[in-house]
């Protein structure tokens with residue numbers, strides 16, 4: 151997959167995506183990042199990319215033309231139209247289902263804003279989708295773009311070493327993750343649940359499912375109401391609820 155990023159801070163985005171699983175995905179040729187700086191496409195002597203807002207008020211607004219030229223440069227190599235996404239708090243909330251959908255694509259373009267905003271006409275004409283990573287305000291779209299690149303990159307085939315670790319992740323089935331333990335088995339802070347030491351793989355899978363269901367019920371009941379649980383899951387959740395009664 152190829153992701154093009156339109157940003158005034160291309161080095162920052164490249165650094166964010168340069169380490170760990172995503173850095174490795176790039177080295178393996180599973181993910182290619184291309185950054186385009188609108189400042190390189192500014193045509194005036196000062197290389198301006200922002201101007202004062204019509205109607206007055208604080209802050210600056212990103213100019214149409216440098217952004218449009220950078221977008222056109224990113225699109226130049228594409229045979230088909232490439233979905234262009236603007237990251238902002240006004241967007242639709244990003245979730246794992248949307249990440250999975252975007253991860254299937256051959257290419258996407260991410261547009262990162264700075265200052266008070268981007269001229270609305272550029273957004274209306276050149277952006278296909280507006281996404282938000284959460285209900286808080288950042289100072290630009292670069293961190294949200296890095297979040298999206300990370301979430302998409304790790305879903306590329308071969309990015310994760312254990313083929314199963316993506317499928318078993320929280321949210322892949324709409325549930326939160328189960329608890330994890332490693333050595334030592336006994337510790338001053340507590341002991342590892344005995345079932346995990348039993349070697350009984352079916353019992354372990356069942357315990358993990360029960361924990362995932364129970365924690366989702368405790369912490370994110372909103373996620374649970376969106377799911378249709380089968381009889382086995384209903385039973386495991388009921389057991390968890392019984393276990394956590396005092």
Ligand code: 4FM
Pocket residue numbers: 237238239262263264265266267268281282283284285286287288289290291294
């Ligand atoms: C976005 C600042 C555009 C300036 C931002 C401009 C955000 C979020 C966010 C800040 N993006 N989810 N939350 N962006 O805060 O996606 Cl011009």
